[in-house]
Amino acid sequence: MHTHVGIVGAGPAGLLLSHLLHLHGISSVVLEARTRDHIEHRVRAGVLEQGTVDILREAGVSARMDAEGKRHEGIELRFDGEPHRIPMTELTGRAITVYGQQEVVKDLVARRLDDGADIRFEVADVRIDGLTGDRPTIRFRHGATEQELSCDVIAGCDGFHGVCRPSVPAGELTVYEREYPFGWLGILAEAKPAIDELIYCLHDEGFALYSMRSDHVSRLYLQVSADEDIAAWPDERIWSELATRFRLAGSDWRPNEGPIFDKGITGMRSFVTEPMQYGRLLLAGDAVHIVPPTGAKGLNLAVNDVWIMARALDAWFNHGDDEPLHHYSRDALRRVWRAQHFSWWMTSMLHRFGDDPYELRLQIAQLNNVVESTAYATALSENYVG
Known part of the structure:
Protein backbone atom coordinates (compact mmCIF):
# COMPACT_ATOMS: atom_id res chain seq x y z
CA MET A 1 0.00 0.00 0.00
CA HIS A 2 1.01 3.60 -0.49
CA THR A 3 -0.42 6.87 0.78
CA HIS A 4 0.77 10.45 0.94
CA VAL A 5 0.73 10.61 4.75
CA GLY A 6 0.76 7.67 7.13
CA ILE A 7 -0.75 8.79 10.44
CA VAL A 8 0.00 6.80 13.58
CA GLY A 9 -2.63 7.45 16.26
CA ALA A 10 -6.36 8.16 16.02
CA GLY A 11 -6.63 10.71 18.79
CA PRO A 12 -7.84 14.24 18.05
CA ALA A 13 -4.48 15.18 16.47
CA GLY A 14 -4.31 12.26 14.04
CA LEU A 15 -7.98 12.38 13.10
CA LEU A 16 -8.07 16.14 12.59
CA LEU A 17 -4.88 15.99 10.53
CA SER A 18 -6.41 13.30 8.32
CA HIS A 19 -9.50 15.46 7.80
CA LEU A 20 -7.54 18.65 7.07
CA LEU A 21 -5.39 16.75 4.54
CA HIS A 22 -8.54 15.38 2.91
CA LEU A 23 -9.80 18.94 2.46
CA HIS A 24 -6.54 19.69 0.62
CA GLY A 25 -6.85 16.58 -1.57
CA ILE A 26 -4.01 14.75 0.22
CA SER A 27 -4.46 11.04 0.98
CA SER A 28 -3.79 9.45 4.36
CA VAL A 29 -4.14 6.20 6.26
CA VAL A 30 -4.72 6.32 10.04
CA LEU A 31 -3.45 3.47 12.25
CA GLU A 32 -4.74 3.09 15.82
CA ALA A 33 -3.82 0.46 18.41
CA ARG A 34 -7.10 0.74 20.35
CA THR A 35 -10.68 -0.02 19.40
CA ARG A 36 -13.02 2.63 18.08
CA ASP A 37 -15.14 2.30 21.22
CA HIS A 38 -12.10 2.89 23.43
CA ILE A 39 -10.96 6.12 21.76
CA GLU A 40 -14.52 7.48 21.61
CA HIS A 41 -15.06 7.02 25.36
CA ARG A 42 -11.60 7.83 26.73
CA VAL A 43 -12.17 10.79 29.06
CA ARG A 44 -9.66 13.59 28.56
CA ALA A 45 -9.63 17.39 28.39
CA GLY A 46 -12.75 19.44 27.93
CA VAL A 47 -11.72 23.09 27.42
CA LEU A 48 -11.41 24.30 23.81
CA GLU A 49 -9.69 27.60 23.07
CA GLN A 50 -11.28 30.07 20.69
CA GLY A 51 -8.70 29.14 18.04
CA THR A 52 -9.51 25.44 18.34
CA VAL A 53 -13.22 26.18 17.99
CA ASP A 54 -12.50 28.31 14.92
CA ILE A 55 -10.42 25.54 13.30
CA LEU A 56 -13.13 22.91 13.89
CA ARG A 57 -15.74 25.24 12.43
CA GLU A 58 -13.64 26.05 9.38
CA ALA A 59 -13.06 22.31 8.89
CA GLY A 60 -16.80 21.63 8.91
CA VAL A 61 -16.82 19.35 11.98
CA SER A 62 -18.40 21.65 14.56
CA ALA A 63 -22.16 20.98 14.28
CA ARG A 64 -22.49 18.98 17.50
CA MET A 65 -19.95 21.14 19.33
CA ASP A 66 -21.93 24.25 18.42
CA ALA A 67 -25.17 22.61 19.58
CA GLU A 68 -23.93 20.98 22.80
CA GLY A 69 -20.74 22.80 23.81
CA LYS A 70 -20.90 25.38 26.58
CA ARG A 71 -19.45 28.81 25.78
CA HIS A 72 -17.75 30.38 28.80
CA GLU A 73 -16.78 34.02 28.90
CA GLY A 74 -14.95 34.00 32.22
CA ILE A 75 -13.41 31.87 34.96
CA GLU A 76 -13.35 32.23 38.73
CA LEU A 77 -10.24 32.31 40.89
CA ARG A 78 -11.11 31.38 44.47
CA PHE A 79 -8.68 31.88 47.37
CA ASP A 80 -8.86 32.94 51.00
CA GLY A 81 -12.49 31.84 50.87
CA GLU A 82 -13.39 34.58 48.37
CA PRO A 83 -14.51 34.34 44.70
CA HIS A 84 -12.98 36.56 42.00
CA ARG A 85 -14.26 36.46 38.41
CA ILE A 86 -11.91 37.04 35.47
CA PRO A 87 -14.06 38.41 32.58
CA MET A 88 -12.07 36.87 29.73
CA THR A 89 -14.36 37.84 26.86
CA GLU A 90 -14.70 41.40 28.13
CA LEU A 91 -10.90 41.64 28.26
CA THR A 92 -10.04 39.85 25.01
CA GLY A 93 -13.16 39.55 22.83
CA ARG A 94 -12.67 35.77 22.85
CA ALA A 95 -14.05 32.84 24.86
CA ILE A 96 -13.60 29.14 25.59
CA THR A 97 -15.99 26.27 24.89
CA VAL A 98 -16.41 23.33 27.26
CA TYR A 99 -16.77 20.22 25.10
CA GLY A 100 -15.13 16.90 25.96
CA GLN A 101 -12.16 15.62 23.96
CA GLN A 102 -13.92 12.30 23.49
CA GLU A 103 -16.78 14.17 21.83
CA VAL A 104 -14.34 15.82 19.41
CA VAL A 105 -12.98 12.36 18.60
CA LYS A 106 -16.50 10.99 17.98
CA ASP A 107 -17.24 13.85 15.60
CA LEU A 108 -13.99 13.37 13.69
CA VAL A 109 -14.30 9.57 13.41
CA ALA A 110 -17.86 9.86 12.11
CA ARG A 111 -16.91 12.51 9.55
CA ARG A 112 -13.80 10.70 8.34
CA LEU A 113 -15.66 7.40 7.90
CA ASP A 114 -18.47 9.21 6.08
CA ASP A 115 -15.80 10.56 3.72
CA GLY A 116 -14.48 7.05 3.10
CA ALA A 117 -11.29 7.44 5.13
CA ASP A 118 -8.98 4.48 5.75
CA ILE A 119 -8.86 4.22 9.55
CA ARG A 120 -7.55 0.91 10.89
CA PHE A 121 -8.31 0.17 14.51
CA GLU A 122 -6.61 -2.48 16.67
CA VAL A 123 -3.33 -2.56 14.76
CA ALA A 124 -0.33 -4.10 16.52
CA ASP A 125 3.44 -4.41 16.27
CA VAL A 126 3.91 -1.05 14.52
CA ARG A 127 7.43 -0.45 13.19
CA ILE A 128 8.79 2.55 11.29
CA ASP A 129 11.69 2.47 8.83
CA GLY A 130 13.39 4.70 6.29
CA LEU A 131 12.73 8.07 7.90
CA THR A 132 15.58 9.77 6.03
CA GLY A 133 14.57 8.37 2.63
CA ASP A 134 11.91 9.44 0.16
CA ARG A 135 9.50 6.63 1.03
CA PRO A 136 9.41 5.86 4.77
CA THR A 137 7.56 2.69 5.66
CA ILE A 138 5.16 1.67 8.42
CA ARG A 139 4.91 -2.06 9.05
CA PHE A 140 2.13 -3.37 11.26
CA ARG A 141 -0.15 -6.30 11.97
CA HIS A 142 -3.89 -5.91 11.43
CA GLY A 143 -5.81 -8.96 12.59
CA ALA A 144 -3.69 -11.92 11.50
CA THR A 145 -2.18 -10.11 8.52
CA GLU A 146 1.24 -8.46 8.36
CA GLN A 147 1.01 -5.30 6.27
CA GLU A 148 3.31 -2.63 4.92
CA LEU A 149 2.41 0.99 4.18
CA SER A 150 4.80 3.21 2.24
CA CYS A 151 4.34 6.96 2.65
CA ASP A 152 5.77 10.24 1.55
CA VAL A 153 5.54 11.49 5.14
CA ILE A 154 4.75 9.87 8.50
CA ALA A 155 2.84 11.87 11.14
CA GLY A 156 3.47 10.64 14.67
CA CYS A 157 0.28 11.44 16.61
CA ASP A 158 0.49 8.38 18.87
CA GLY A 159 0.99 9.98 22.27
CA PHE A 160 3.77 9.93 24.84
CA HIS A 161 4.01 6.13 24.95
CA GLY A 162 3.77 5.65 21.19
CA VAL A 163 6.33 4.18 18.81
CA CYS A 164 7.05 7.20 16.61
CA ARG A 165 9.26 9.35 18.82
CA PRO A 166 11.40 6.36 19.95
CA SER A 167 11.96 5.54 16.27
CA VAL A 168 14.21 8.59 15.95
CA PRO A 169 17.90 7.63 16.42
CA ALA A 170 19.44 8.42 19.80
CA GLY A 171 21.00 11.86 20.01
CA GLU A 172 18.79 13.45 17.34
CA LEU A 173 16.24 14.85 19.80
CA THR A 174 16.66 17.01 22.89
CA VAL A 175 14.24 16.43 25.76
CA TYR A 176 13.18 19.04 28.33
CA GLU A 177 11.06 17.81 31.22
CA ARG A 178 9.92 18.45 34.77
CA GLU A 179 8.09 16.20 37.22
CA MET A 268 1.66 16.16 36.61
CA ARG A 269 4.59 16.72 34.30
CA SER A 270 6.02 19.05 31.68
CA PHE A 271 7.74 17.59 28.63
CA VAL A 272 9.01 18.97 25.32
CA THR A 273 11.05 17.31 22.58
CA GLU A 274 13.02 19.41 20.09
CA PRO A 275 12.89 19.34 17.15
CA MET A 276 9.40 18.07 16.37
CA GLN A 277 10.54 16.44 13.12
CA TYR A 278 13.22 14.10 11.84
CA GLY A 279 13.60 13.33 8.17
CA ARG A 280 10.13 12.45 6.86
CA LEU A 281 8.68 12.04 10.37
CA LEU A 282 6.61 14.89 11.83
CA LEU A 283 5.54 14.64 15.49
CA ALA A 284 2.47 16.24 17.06
CA GLY A 285 0.51 16.40 20.30
CA ASP A 286 1.46 14.31 23.32
CA ALA A 287 4.02 12.42 21.25
CA VAL A 288 6.26 15.46 21.50
CA HIS A 289 4.99 17.71 24.32
CA ILE A 290 2.98 17.45 27.54
CA VAL A 291 1.83 20.29 29.79
CA PRO A 292 0.26 20.27 33.26
CA PRO A 293 -3.52 20.39 32.78
CA THR A 294 -3.86 23.56 34.87
CA GLY A 295 -3.66 25.77 31.78
CA ALA A 296 -6.03 23.57 29.69
CA LYS A 297 -3.55 23.50 26.81
CA GLY A 298 -2.91 19.83 25.90
CA LEU A 299 -5.67 19.25 23.34
CA ASN A 300 -5.38 22.80 22.03
CA LEU A 301 -1.66 22.42 21.38
CA ALA A 302 -2.30 19.19 19.46
CA VAL A 303 -4.86 20.96 17.27
CA ASN A 304 -2.44 23.82 16.63
CA ASP A 305 0.33 21.36 15.69
CA VAL A 306 -1.69 19.58 13.03
CA TRP A 307 -3.17 22.83 11.70
CA ILE A 308 0.40 24.05 11.05
CA MET A 309 1.38 20.61 9.73
CA ALA A 310 -1.56 20.41 7.31
CA ARG A 311 -0.79 23.86 5.87
CA ALA A 312 2.87 22.87 5.41
CA LEU A 313 1.93 19.61 3.69
CA ASP A 314 -0.54 21.43 1.44
CA ALA A 315 2.22 23.83 0.39
CA TRP A 316 4.52 20.91 -0.39
CA PHE A 317 2.17 18.46 -2.11
CA ASN A 318 0.01 20.97 -3.97
CA HIS A 319 2.32 23.91 -4.62
CA GLY A 320 5.83 22.47 -4.58
CA ASP A 321 6.91 24.71 -1.71
CA ASP A 322 8.85 22.78 0.95
CA GLU A 323 9.87 25.76 3.11
CA PRO A 324 6.84 25.56 5.50
CA LEU A 325 7.56 21.85 5.94
CA HIS A 326 11.20 22.52 6.88
CA HIS A 327 10.00 25.13 9.39
CA TYR A 328 7.27 23.00 10.98
CA SER A 329 9.19 22.53 14.26
CA ARG A 330 10.15 26.18 14.51
CA ASP A 331 6.60 27.39 13.93
CA ALA A 332 4.93 24.86 16.25
CA LEU A 333 7.44 25.26 19.08
CA ARG A 334 6.74 28.98 19.38
CA ARG A 335 3.25 28.14 20.59
CA VAL A 336 4.38 25.08 22.56
CA TRP A 337 6.77 27.05 24.75
CA ARG A 338 4.26 29.84 25.35
CA ALA A 339 1.80 27.20 26.52
CA GLN A 340 4.48 25.54 28.65
CA HIS A 341 5.15 28.84 30.39
CA PHE A 342 1.47 29.59 30.95
CA SER A 343 0.77 26.09 32.32
CA TRP A 344 3.80 26.30 34.61
CA TRP A 345 2.66 29.74 35.84
CA MET A 346 -0.90 28.61 36.56
CA THR A 347 0.38 25.45 38.24
CA SER A 348 2.88 27.34 40.40
CA MET A 349 0.30 29.93 41.42
CA LEU A 350 -2.47 27.51 42.39
CA HIS A 351 -0.84 24.39 43.87
CA ARG A 352 0.75 23.79 47.25
Whole structure:
Protein backbone atom coordinates (compact mmCIF):
# COMPACT_ATOMS: atom_id res chain seq x y z
CA MET A 1 0.00 0.00 0.00
CA HIS A 2 1.01 3.60 -0.49
CA THR A 3 -0.42 6.87 0.78
CA HIS A 4 0.77 10.45 0.94
CA VAL A 5 0.73 10.61 4.75
CA GLY A 6 0.76 7.67 7.13
CA ILE A 7 -0.75 8.79 10.44
CA VAL A 8 0.00 6.80 13.58
CA GLY A 9 -2.63 7.45 16.26
CA ALA A 10 -6.36 8.16 16.02
CA GLY A 11 -6.63 10.71 18.79
CA PRO A 12 -7.84 14.24 18.05
CA ALA A 13 -4.48 15.18 16.47
CA GLY A 14 -4.31 12.26 14.04
CA LEU A 15 -7.98 12.38 13.10
CA LEU A 16 -8.07 16.14 12.59
CA LEU A 17 -4.88 15.99 10.53
CA SER A 18 -6.41 13.30 8.32
CA HIS A 19 -9.50 15.46 7.80
CA LEU A 20 -7.54 18.65 7.07
CA LEU A 21 -5.39 16.75 4.54
CA HIS A 22 -8.54 15.38 2.91
CA LEU A 23 -9.80 18.94 2.46
CA HIS A 24 -6.54 19.69 0.62
CA GLY A 25 -6.85 16.58 -1.57
CA ILE A 26 -4.01 14.75 0.22
CA SER A 27 -4.46 11.04 0.98
CA SER A 28 -3.79 9.45 4.36
CA VAL A 29 -4.14 6.20 6.26
CA VAL A 30 -4.72 6.32 10.04
CA LEU A 31 -3.45 3.47 12.25
CA GLU A 32 -4.74 3.09 15.82
CA ALA A 33 -3.82 0.46 18.41
CA ARG A 34 -7.10 0.74 20.35
CA THR A 35 -10.68 -0.02 19.40
CA ARG A 36 -13.02 2.63 18.08
CA ASP A 37 -15.14 2.30 21.22
CA HIS A 38 -12.10 2.89 23.43
CA ILE A 39 -10.96 6.12 21.76
CA GLU A 40 -14.52 7.48 21.61
CA HIS A 41 -15.06 7.02 25.36
CA ARG A 42 -11.60 7.83 26.73
CA VAL A 43 -12.17 10.79 29.06
CA ARG A 44 -9.66 13.59 28.56
CA ALA A 45 -9.63 17.39 28.39
CA GLY A 46 -12.75 19.44 27.93
CA VAL A 47 -11.72 23.09 27.42
CA LEU A 48 -11.41 24.30 23.81
CA GLU A 49 -9.69 27.60 23.07
CA GLN A 50 -11.28 30.07 20.69
CA GLY A 51 -8.70 29.14 18.04
CA THR A 52 -9.51 25.44 18.34
CA VAL A 53 -13.22 26.18 17.99
CA ASP A 54 -12.50 28.31 14.92
CA ILE A 55 -10.42 25.54 13.30
CA LEU A 56 -13.13 22.91 13.89
CA ARG A 57 -15.74 25.24 12.43
CA GLU A 58 -13.64 26.05 9.38
CA ALA A 59 -13.06 22.31 8.89
CA GLY A 60 -16.80 21.63 8.91
CA VAL A 61 -16.82 19.35 11.98
CA SER A 62 -18.40 21.65 14.56
CA ALA A 63 -22.16 20.98 14.28
CA ARG A 64 -22.49 18.98 17.50
CA MET A 65 -19.95 21.14 19.33
CA ASP A 66 -21.93 24.25 18.42
CA ALA A 67 -25.17 22.61 19.58
CA GLU A 68 -23.93 20.98 22.80
CA GLY A 69 -20.74 22.80 23.81
CA LYS A 70 -20.90 25.38 26.58
CA ARG A 71 -19.45 28.81 25.78
CA HIS A 72 -17.75 30.38 28.80
CA GLU A 73 -16.78 34.02 28.90
CA GLY A 74 -14.95 34.00 32.22
CA ILE A 75 -13.41 31.87 34.96
CA GLU A 76 -13.35 32.23 38.73
CA LEU A 77 -10.24 32.31 40.89
CA ARG A 78 -11.11 31.38 44.47
CA PHE A 79 -8.68 31.88 47.37
CA ASP A 80 -8.86 32.94 51.00
CA GLY A 81 -12.49 31.84 50.87
CA GLU A 82 -13.39 34.58 48.37
CA PRO A 83 -14.51 34.34 44.70
CA HIS A 84 -12.98 36.56 42.00
CA ARG A 85 -14.26 36.46 38.41
CA ILE A 86 -11.91 37.04 35.47
CA PRO A 87 -14.06 38.41 32.58
CA MET A 88 -12.07 36.87 29.73
CA THR A 89 -14.36 37.84 26.86
CA GLU A 90 -14.70 41.40 28.13
CA LEU A 91 -10.90 41.64 28.26
CA THR A 92 -10.04 39.85 25.01
CA GLY A 93 -13.16 39.55 22.83
CA ARG A 94 -12.67 35.77 22.85
CA ALA A 95 -14.05 32.84 24.86
CA ILE A 96 -13.60 29.14 25.59
CA THR A 97 -15.99 26.27 24.89
CA VAL A 98 -16.41 23.33 27.26
CA TYR A 99 -16.77 20.22 25.10
CA GLY A 100 -15.13 16.90 25.96
CA GLN A 101 -12.16 15.62 23.96
CA GLN A 102 -13.92 12.30 23.49
CA GLU A 103 -16.78 14.17 21.83
CA VAL A 104 -14.34 15.82 19.41
CA VAL A 105 -12.98 12.36 18.60
CA LYS A 106 -16.50 10.99 17.98
CA ASP A 107 -17.24 13.85 15.60
CA LEU A 108 -13.99 13.37 13.69
CA VAL A 109 -14.30 9.57 13.41
CA ALA A 110 -17.86 9.86 12.11
CA ARG A 111 -16.91 12.51 9.55
CA ARG A 112 -13.80 10.70 8.34
CA LEU A 113 -15.66 7.40 7.90
CA ASP A 114 -18.47 9.21 6.08
CA ASP A 115 -15.80 10.56 3.72
CA GLY A 116 -14.48 7.05 3.10
CA ALA A 117 -11.29 7.44 5.13
CA ASP A 118 -8.98 4.48 5.75
CA ILE A 119 -8.86 4.22 9.55
CA ARG A 120 -7.55 0.91 10.89
CA PHE A 121 -8.31 0.17 14.51
CA GLU A 122 -6.61 -2.48 16.67
CA VAL A 123 -3.33 -2.56 14.76
CA ALA A 124 -0.33 -4.10 16.52
CA ASP A 125 3.44 -4.41 16.27
CA VAL A 126 3.91 -1.05 14.52
CA ARG A 127 7.43 -0.45 13.19
CA ILE A 128 8.79 2.55 11.29
CA ASP A 129 11.69 2.47 8.83
CA GLY A 130 13.39 4.70 6.29
CA LEU A 131 12.73 8.07 7.90
CA THR A 132 15.58 9.77 6.03
CA GLY A 133 14.57 8.37 2.63
CA ASP A 134 11.91 9.44 0.16
CA ARG A 135 9.50 6.63 1.03
CA PRO A 136 9.41 5.86 4.77
CA THR A 137 7.56 2.69 5.66
CA ILE A 138 5.16 1.67 8.42
CA ARG A 139 4.91 -2.06 9.05
CA PHE A 140 2.13 -3.37 11.26
CA ARG A 141 -0.15 -6.30 11.97
CA HIS A 142 -3.89 -5.91 11.43
CA GLY A 143 -5.81 -8.96 12.59
CA ALA A 144 -3.69 -11.92 11.50
CA THR A 145 -2.18 -10.11 8.52
CA GLU A 146 1.24 -8.46 8.36
CA GLN A 147 1.01 -5.30 6.27
CA GLU A 148 3.31 -2.63 4.92
CA LEU A 149 2.41 0.99 4.18
CA SER A 150 4.80 3.21 2.24
CA CYS A 151 4.34 6.96 2.65
CA ASP A 152 5.77 10.24 1.55
CA VAL A 153 5.54 11.49 5.14
CA ILE A 154 4.75 9.87 8.50
CA ALA A 155 2.84 11.87 11.14
CA GLY A 156 3.47 10.64 14.67
CA CYS A 157 0.28 11.44 16.61
CA ASP A 158 0.49 8.38 18.87
CA GLY A 159 0.99 9.98 22.27
CA PHE A 160 3.77 9.93 24.84
CA HIS A 161 4.01 6.13 24.95
CA GLY A 162 3.77 5.65 21.19
CA VAL A 163 6.33 4.18 18.81
CA CYS A 164 7.05 7.20 16.61
CA ARG A 165 9.26 9.35 18.82
CA PRO A 166 11.40 6.36 19.95
CA SER A 167 11.96 5.54 16.27
CA VAL A 168 14.21 8.59 15.95
CA PRO A 169 17.90 7.63 16.42
CA ALA A 170 19.44 8.42 19.80
CA GLY A 171 21.00 11.86 20.01
CA GLU A 172 18.79 13.45 17.34
CA LEU A 173 16.24 14.85 19.80
CA THR A 174 16.66 17.01 22.89
CA VAL A 175 14.24 16.43 25.76
CA TYR A 176 13.18 19.04 28.33
CA GLU A 177 11.06 17.81 31.22
CA ARG A 178 9.92 18.45 34.77
CA GLU A 179 8.09 16.20 37.22
CA TYR A 180 5.76 17.77 39.78
CA PRO A 181 5.42 16.36 43.32
CA PHE A 182 1.63 16.05 43.06
CA GLY A 183 -1.14 14.76 40.86
CA TRP A 184 -4.82 15.42 40.18
CA LEU A 185 -7.55 13.18 41.49
CA GLY A 186 -10.32 13.65 38.95
CA ILE A 187 -13.96 12.55 39.08
CA LEU A 188 -17.00 12.55 36.83
CA ALA A 189 -20.25 12.67 38.75
CA GLU A 190 -23.93 12.56 37.84
CA ALA A 191 -24.54 15.92 39.47
CA LYS A 192 -25.87 19.16 38.05
CA PRO A 193 -23.00 21.67 38.16
CA ALA A 194 -23.46 24.30 40.86
CA ILE A 195 -21.56 26.79 38.68
CA ASP A 196 -21.81 28.44 35.28
CA GLU A 197 -18.05 28.89 34.79
CA LEU A 198 -14.93 27.01 35.89
CA ILE A 199 -13.52 27.62 39.38
CA TYR A 200 -9.75 27.42 40.00
CA CYS A 201 -9.19 27.28 43.75
CA LEU A 202 -6.13 27.66 45.98
CA HIS A 203 -6.65 26.29 49.50
CA ASP A 204 -4.31 25.54 52.39
CA GLU A 205 -4.87 21.83 51.67
CA GLY A 206 -4.12 22.19 47.97
CA PHE A 207 -5.60 23.01 44.59
CA ALA A 208 -9.14 22.19 43.42
CA LEU A 209 -10.90 22.68 40.09
CA TYR A 210 -14.64 22.71 39.44
CA SER A 211 -15.63 22.04 35.83
CA MET A 212 -18.43 20.29 33.97
CA ARG A 213 -19.15 18.10 30.96
CA SER A 214 -22.86 18.81 30.52
CA ASP A 215 -25.90 20.20 32.31
CA HIS A 216 -26.05 16.99 34.33
CA VAL A 217 -22.41 15.88 34.69
CA SER A 218 -19.80 17.60 36.87
CA ARG A 219 -16.03 17.23 36.44
CA LEU A 220 -13.98 18.02 39.56
CA TYR A 221 -10.33 17.69 40.57
CA LEU A 222 -8.31 17.65 43.79
CA GLN A 223 -4.57 18.06 44.23
CA VAL A 224 -3.14 14.94 45.87
CA SER A 225 0.38 13.59 46.35
CA ALA A 226 2.04 12.06 43.29
CA ASP A 227 2.06 8.57 44.83
CA GLU A 228 -1.50 8.71 46.20
CA ASP A 229 -3.52 5.47 46.18
CA ILE A 230 -6.98 5.96 44.66
CA ALA A 231 -8.28 3.29 47.03
CA ALA A 232 -7.66 5.72 49.89
CA TRP A 233 -10.30 8.05 48.43
CA PRO A 234 -13.81 6.64 48.82
CA ASP A 235 -16.58 8.83 47.44
CA GLU A 236 -17.49 10.27 50.84
CA ARG A 237 -13.93 11.49 51.42
CA ILE A 238 -13.78 13.08 47.96
CA TRP A 239 -17.00 15.06 48.46
CA SER A 240 -15.93 16.14 51.94
CA GLU A 241 -12.56 17.39 50.71
CA LEU A 242 -14.13 19.20 47.75
CA ALA A 243 -16.54 20.96 50.11
CA THR A 244 -13.63 22.02 52.32
CA ARG A 245 -11.50 23.43 49.53
CA PHE A 246 -14.31 25.28 47.75
CA ARG A 247 -15.86 26.69 50.94
CA LEU A 248 -16.63 30.41 50.85
CA ALA A 249 -16.15 32.57 53.91
CA GLY A 250 -19.39 32.94 55.86
CA SER A 251 -21.27 30.57 53.55
CA ASP A 252 -22.27 26.90 53.42
CA TRP A 253 -21.80 26.76 49.63
CA ARG A 254 -20.56 23.42 48.33
CA PRO A 255 -20.52 21.43 45.05
CA ASN A 256 -23.65 19.49 44.13
CA GLU A 257 -23.12 15.82 44.89
CA GLY A 258 -24.17 12.77 42.92
CA PRO A 259 -23.01 9.26 41.97
CA ILE A 260 -19.35 9.19 40.89
CA PHE A 261 -19.02 7.04 37.77
CA ASP A 262 -15.37 7.68 36.93
CA LYS A 263 -12.34 8.56 39.04
CA GLY A 264 -8.59 8.34 38.72
CA ILE A 265 -5.30 10.04 39.54
CA THR A 266 -3.21 11.76 36.85
CA GLY A 267 0.43 12.64 37.40
CA MET A 268 1.66 16.16 36.61
CA ARG A 269 4.59 16.72 34.30
CA SER A 270 6.02 19.05 31.68
CA PHE A 271 7.74 17.59 28.63
CA VAL A 272 9.01 18.97 25.32
CA THR A 273 11.05 17.31 22.58
CA GLU A 274 13.02 19.41 20.09
CA PRO A 275 12.89 19.34 17.15
CA MET A 276 9.40 18.07 16.37
CA GLN A 277 10.54 16.44 13.12
CA TYR A 278 13.22 14.10 11.84
CA GLY A 279 13.60 13.33 8.17
CA ARG A 280 10.13 12.45 6.86
CA LEU A 281 8.68 12.04 10.37
CA LEU A 282 6.61 14.89 11.83
CA LEU A 283 5.54 14.64 15.49
CA ALA A 284 2.47 16.24 17.06
CA GLY A 285 0.51 16.40 20.30
CA ASP A 286 1.46 14.31 23.32
CA ALA A 287 4.02 12.42 21.25
CA VAL A 288 6.26 15.46 21.50
CA HIS A 289 4.99 17.71 24.32
CA ILE A 290 2.98 17.45 27.54
CA VAL A 291 1.83 20.29 29.79
CA PRO A 292 0.26 20.27 33.26
CA PRO A 293 -3.52 20.39 32.78
CA THR A 294 -3.86 23.56 34.87
CA GLY A 295 -3.66 25.77 31.78
CA ALA A 296 -6.03 23.57 29.69
CA LYS A 297 -3.55 23.50 26.81
CA GLY A 298 -2.91 19.83 25.90
CA LEU A 299 -5.67 19.25 23.34
CA ASN A 300 -5.38 22.80 22.03
CA LEU A 301 -1.66 22.42 21.38
CA ALA A 302 -2.30 19.19 19.46
CA VAL A 303 -4.86 20.96 17.27
CA ASN A 304 -2.44 23.82 16.63
CA ASP A 305 0.33 21.36 15.69
CA VAL A 306 -1.69 19.58 13.03
CA TRP A 307 -3.17 22.83 11.70
CA ILE A 308 0.40 24.05 11.05
CA MET A 309 1.38 20.61 9.73
CA ALA A 310 -1.56 20.41 7.31
CA ARG A 311 -0.79 23.86 5.87
CA ALA A 312 2.87 22.87 5.41
CA LEU A 313 1.93 19.61 3.69
CA ASP A 314 -0.54 21.43 1.44
CA ALA A 315 2.22 23.83 0.39
CA TRP A 316 4.52 20.91 -0.39
CA PHE A 317 2.17 18.46 -2.11
CA ASN A 318 0.01 20.97 -3.97
CA HIS A 319 2.32 23.91 -4.62
CA GLY A 320 5.83 22.47 -4.58
CA ASP A 321 6.91 24.71 -1.71
CA ASP A 322 8.85 22.78 0.95
CA GLU A 323 9.87 25.76 3.11
CA PRO A 324 6.84 25.56 5.50
CA LEU A 325 7.56 21.85 5.94
CA HIS A 326 11.20 22.52 6.88
CA HIS A 327 10.00 25.13 9.39
CA TYR A 328 7.27 23.00 10.98
CA SER A 329 9.19 22.53 14.26
CA ARG A 330 10.15 26.18 14.51
CA ASP A 331 6.60 27.39 13.93
CA ALA A 332 4.93 24.86 16.25
CA LEU A 333 7.44 25.26 19.08
CA ARG A 334 6.74 28.98 19.38
CA ARG A 335 3.25 28.14 20.59
CA VAL A 336 4.38 25.08 22.56
CA TRP A 337 6.77 27.05 24.75
CA ARG A 338 4.26 29.84 25.35
CA ALA A 339 1.80 27.20 26.52
CA GLN A 340 4.48 25.54 28.65
CA HIS A 341 5.15 28.84 30.39
CA PHE A 342 1.47 29.59 30.95
CA SER A 343 0.77 26.09 32.32
CA TRP A 344 3.80 26.30 34.61
CA TRP A 345 2.66 29.74 35.84
CA MET A 346 -0.90 28.61 36.56
CA THR A 347 0.38 25.45 38.24
CA SER A 348 2.88 27.34 40.40
CA MET A 349 0.30 29.93 41.42
CA LEU A 350 -2.47 27.51 42.39
CA HIS A 351 -0.84 24.39 43.87
CA ARG A 352 0.75 23.79 47.25
CA PHE A 353 4.35 22.60 46.85
CA GLY A 354 4.81 21.96 50.57
CA ASP A 355 3.89 23.40 53.95
CA ASP A 356 5.90 26.64 53.70
CA PRO A 357 3.56 29.47 54.85
CA TYR A 358 5.81 32.08 53.20
CA GLU A 359 5.29 30.47 49.79
CA LEU A 360 1.54 30.38 50.34
CA ARG A 361 1.49 34.11 51.09
CA LEU A 362 3.45 34.75 47.88
CA GLN A 363 0.89 32.75 45.91
CA ILE A 364 -1.97 34.74 47.41
CA ALA A 365 -0.12 37.99 46.61
CA GLN A 366 0.21 36.84 43.00
CA LEU A 367 -3.48 35.95 42.82
CA ASN A 368 -4.38 39.36 44.23
CA ASN A 369 -2.28 40.93 41.49
CA VAL A 370 -4.23 38.96 38.88
CA VAL A 371 -7.70 39.84 40.19
CA GLU A 372 -6.93 43.49 41.01
CA SER A 373 -4.85 44.45 37.95
CA THR A 374 -6.45 44.71 34.52
CA ALA A 375 -3.05 44.08 32.93
CA TYR A 376 -2.50 40.84 34.87
CA ALA A 377 -6.09 39.68 34.26
CA THR A 378 -5.78 40.43 30.55
CA ALA A 379 -2.53 38.49 30.27
CA LEU A 380 -4.14 35.46 31.95
CA SER A 381 -7.19 35.76 29.73
CA GLU A 382 -5.22 36.09 26.50
CA ASN A 383 -3.29 32.92 27.27
CA TYR A 384 -6.30 31.00 28.51
CA VAL A 385 -8.59 31.65 25.54
CA GLY A 386 -5.69 31.14 23.12
